[in-house]
Amino acid sequence: MSLSKNASADGKTLTIQIRxxxxxxxxxxxxxxxxxxxxxxxxxxxxxxxxDYMDSSALGMLLNMKKTLSDSxxxxxxxxxxxxxxxxxxxxxxxxxxDID
Amino acid sequence: xxxxxxxxxxxxCILLKTMLEQQHYEVVIxxxxxxxxxxxxxxxxxxxxxxxxxxxxxxxxxxxxIKDFAGDVYMPIIFITTLEDHTSFExxxxxxxxxxxxxxxxxVILSAKIRAHARTRRLSLEANQQKKQLEYxxxxxxxxxxxxxxxxxxxLDQSSKYQEYCDYHLSPASMFNGDMFLMAKSPMGGFYCLxxxxxxxxxxxxxxxxxxxxxxxxxxxxxxxxNDIAYExxxxxxxxLPSNMFCAAAIVELSESGKSLSVWLGGLxxxxxxxxxxxxxxxxxxxxxxxxxxxxxxFERNTIHLEVDTSQRLLMATDGIIETENKQGExxxxxRLIQALKSTSHVSTERIVQHxxxxxxxxxxxxxxxxxxxxxxxxxxxxxxPVEYSSLPFxxxxxxxxxxxxxxxxxxxxxxxxxxVKGIGEHRSNIFLLLSEAYNNAVDHGVLGLDSDIKNKxxxxxxxxxxxxxxxxxxxxxxxxxxVKYSPQAxxxxxxxxxxxxxxxxxxxQNQDTGLQQEHGRGLRLLKEIAKEVYFNSSGNEVTIIYSxx
Numbered sequence: 001m002s003l004s005k006n007a008s009a010d011g012k013t014l015t016i017q018i019r020x021x022x023x024x025x026x027x028x029x030x031x032x033x034x035x036x037x038x039x040x041x042x043x044x045x046x047x048x049x050x051x052d053y054m055d056s057s058a059l060g061m062l063l064n065m066k067k068t069l070s071d072s073x074x075x076x077x078x079x080x081x082x083x084x085x086x087x088x089x090x091x092x093x094x095x096x097x098x099d100i101d
Numbered sequence: 102x103x104x105x106x107x108x109x110x111x112x113x114c115i116l117l118k119t120m121l122e123q124q125h126y127e128v129v130i131x132x133x134x135x136x137x138x139x140x141x142x143x144x145x146x147x148x149x150x151x152x153x154x155x156x157x158x159x160x161x162x163x164x165x166x167i168k169d170f171a172g173d174v175y176m177p178i179i180f181i182t183t184l185e186d187h188t189s190f191e192x193x194x195x196x197x198x199x200x201x202x203x204x205x206x207x208x209v210i211l212s213a214k215i216r217a218h219a220r221t222r223r224l225s226l227e228a229n230q231q232k233k234q235l236e237y238x239x240x241x242x243x244x245x246x247x248x249x250x251x252x253x254x255x256x257l258d259q260s261s262k263y264q265e266y267c268d269y270h271l272s273p274a275s276m277f278n279g280d281m282f283l284m285a286k287s288p289m290g291g292f293y294c295l296x297x298x299x300x301x302x303x304x305x306x307x308x309x310x311x312x313x314x315x316x317x318x319x320x321x322x323x324x325x326x327x328n329d330i331a332y333e334x335x336x337x338x339x340x341x342l343p344s345n346m347f348c349a350a351a352i353v354e355l356s357e358s359g360k361s362l363s364v365w366l367g368g369l370x371x372x373x374x375x376x377x378x379x380x381x382x383x384x385x386x387x388x389x390x391x392x393x394x395x396x397x398x399x400f401e402r403n404t405i406h407l408e409v410d411t412s413q414r415l416l417m418a419t420d421g422i423i424e425t426e427n428k429q430g431e432x433x434x435x436x437r438l439i440q441a442l443k444s445t446s447h448v449s450t451e452r453i454v455q456h457x458x459x460x461x462x463x464x465x466x467x468x469x470x471x472x473x474x475x476x477x478x479x480x481x482x483x484x485x486x487p488v489e490y491s492s493l494p495f496x497x498x499x500x501x502x503x504x505x506x507x508x509x510x511x512x513x514x515x516x517x518x519x520x521x522v523k524g525i526g527e528h529r530s531n532i533f534l535l536l537s538e539a540y541n542n543a544v545d546h547g548v549l550g551l552d553s554d555i556k557n558k559x560x561x562x563x564x565x566x567x568x569x570x571x572x573x574x575x576x577x578x579x580x581x582x583x584x585v586k587y588s589p590q591a592x593x594x595x596x597x598x599x600x601x602x603x604x605x606x607x608x609x610x611q612n613q614d615t616g617l618q619q620e621h622g623r624g625l626r627l628l629k630e631i632a633k634e635v636y637f638n639s640s641g642n643e644v645t646i647i648y649s650x651x
Contacts, residue, residue: 006402009388013406017326021513022341023537027566045406049289049324053516053533056624057541064562079356080289080324084530091630092623101358 005033011040017047024057034065042074049080059092066097075099102218103127103145107163108152108181111499116206117150117181124212134163141170147222148215150202152181153193161196168197173232175225177218246276246304251309253515256314257281270450272466279306280419280471283317287324290357290474290480294473295330297350297392298369298419302469309348309393312337319354327352328402331365331392335400338393341447347393351417355409359479362407362415367391370423371435373416374407379442382413409477416442418453421470425457433460450474483597490524490589490650497585505582506544507573512536515583521576522587525594528650531631532594538624539598539644540581545569547600547642548579553622592650599643 002019003026016033018026034044046062048054066076077100081089089100106117118128129146131137133155140146150168153160164178179200180193193201199218202211207255271282279302282293293552295317299306313334320330331352340346355361366372368391374383389401394459409415418438425433433456441456442448450472457470488636497518501511516533545551551574557564579600586595629635634647 004210006404008406009403010405015326015404015406021510021533024541024569025510026564029604031563043406047326049287049326053513053537054531055534055537055541056627059496059623059627060556060562063195073457077361079361080291082289084528088534090626091627101361 003029003033007041012042013045014041014043015047016046017050017051021053022048022051022058022061023055024061027057027061030061030067031064034069037069037072038074041072042075044069044073044075045077045079047079048082048085051082051085054085054088056092059088059094062094062098077101102147102222103129103148104148104215105129105131105137105140105146106150106435107131107134107155107160107630108150108166109133109155112150113152113181113204117211120206120208120211124215126215134158134160134166137163138166138170141167146176148218149176149178150177151198152161153184153189158578160348161192164193164198174229175222177222178560179421208253249304250276253277253310256311257283263292265292265476266478267462267475270454270469271469271471272454273302273469273530274466275303275305276303277302278310278469278471279303280421280469281307281310281313282471282473283314285321286480287321287354289324291324292355292480293321293327293330293477294475295350295351295352296417296419296471296473297348298308298367298421298469298471299348300346303390305471306346309338309342309346312341313348313392319625327354327363327365327542331389332368332397332400332402335392335395336397341397342393347391349387349391349419353415353417353475355475355477357480358475359411360408362405362409362477363387363650364405364407364415364634365402366405370418370420371438373442374409375414375416375442377412378446379448380441381439381442381445383407385415401512411477413477415475415477416472418472418474421466421468422453422457422472423466425470426464426467427461428464433457448474458588488524488527490592491522491587492589493587494589496586499583499585501581501583503576503579506548507576509589511583512540515585519585519594525587527649528594532648535648536583536596536598537630537647538628539596539646540583542624542644543581543598543600543602543642547602548576548581549573550602594648594650596646596648597643598646599638602642603640 004017006015014037037044069076077099080088086090089095094100104121106128109132116128118130127478129140129144131140135158137149147632151160151164160180167176167178177199178197179202180198181204182189182201183204200214202214217328267284269282271278271280280297281297285293287293291416297313299309311616316333316337317330320333351369351372352365354363364372364385366385366387367389368387372385373381376382385405388403423433423435423438437460441453447450499515512533516529517538519532520529529637549567549569551565555561557567560565582599584597632646633649635644635645
């Protein structure tokens, strides 16, 4: 379980990548990952390619991020979900609030 | 040097033998041509002194046979003759003679002639030896190249699997390509490709492609991000390649939806995102140093993200294209490439290469030349082979005490154990979700007695987890029991989780329509959707979940 973040070359995209398990254990580090998002950042990508597990606490964390960033960031994308995680997002109707790629 | 004296007159033989042995030559005697050939077949001879008139086989008859026998190496034949006429000389030369000595023998002339021919013989022997070595090495290299070519063609298998995604043209300057182009799909359906250009060309440049391709394929099969792939490749190439060798590369991932591109770019010429007409929508400049130069701690992971649509295509090429020279030494350059892109709608790599060839007036290609155009298409779901399940039923009980509740991650461990069972691993994300929701419900409400309504307050989400952490610190005694039952015939996994607490009433129905606004209740709803059946016991401190593996 770990979290890493990376700004794109032009500084417009922030990618937060979560490895292993995405749940409330990451509540602090996930919040910190987007805490210093500046006006330059237009897009935040939550990359779940290496995320195996996720539960409803992760959904809550994503919604919190959405609330915090909705004024400053144009899009929040949840990308590279494995099929079972994608289904969790769909069941929770996250596809209406996030750009799920 | 061994000299063979062929003469039927013993006196001549003894005379020549004595004279030559004084000069430190080894001497072998034969009395006629037939004997001479027999000796030649058995022992090493360097020079032949040959009489003309002999019984059994005379000198004229023997000379061509001796020359035949000697093959490619120069075997001097010096005729011993009393004859002085030109016709006889011509005859001697015609049958293969190289020189003459006259009777009576003059010691000085004989030794001068022998020495001269011995020198030529020695040079010829050396030359022949070298020729054999060259042949040997040439054959060896040929054979090795064949083997290496075989390995390369297998390792870098450029099958036509990805035709719809990619149009590419690779033309190495020599047998082995110092450029590599790899394509693969991830389990999530994303399309990846890597275009690399190793320093130099030929086999030395191509060797790096072997480890690089293994890493690329392995990491794509795990669906890793392009910057992680670049990091790994850099590390391996840095440790394998000599310091003056590296690999300029572009690593591209097109997401499964075909809507976004992630690119790690190090040391290659600009990439162009083009539209149908060939106009440039976006120019992607190299951000980093080539792979294999920087140490891991200096390595930069920044990638380029692009939103794309299906009409757009990404063009990538090694410097072989823009550095193609014409006869005046002028380079093809970026401007001509940009023009070539617009030369026709939906330009092909073939056509771009034709442009460079016309420009260079078809002179010999100096560097490896590779160009690829990626179509930004959504991925097709790859049909998975049916999952096979273990036929062994089992039951598993786990008692989680206060110590494990407070400090361990029991659900993750339990899911890891269950994932080892054949077939069940495929469902691990769902199993985690079910157990995690039920277990955390039991901990939060049954054991710790926390109120989820806190989550609805401003910043309540964090407050809730802070409360939870401090409550766990103070936890005195608690027990959560998890039971798992696997029924292969029914194709189900049954879980029951009890916390022996006061229980609660799930507010499931109330929350159904407000799920997104409400910070809690979402978990139970998910649980209901993923599981086949979920029910609570009457006191609300035990939940049973039936999950269907079908």
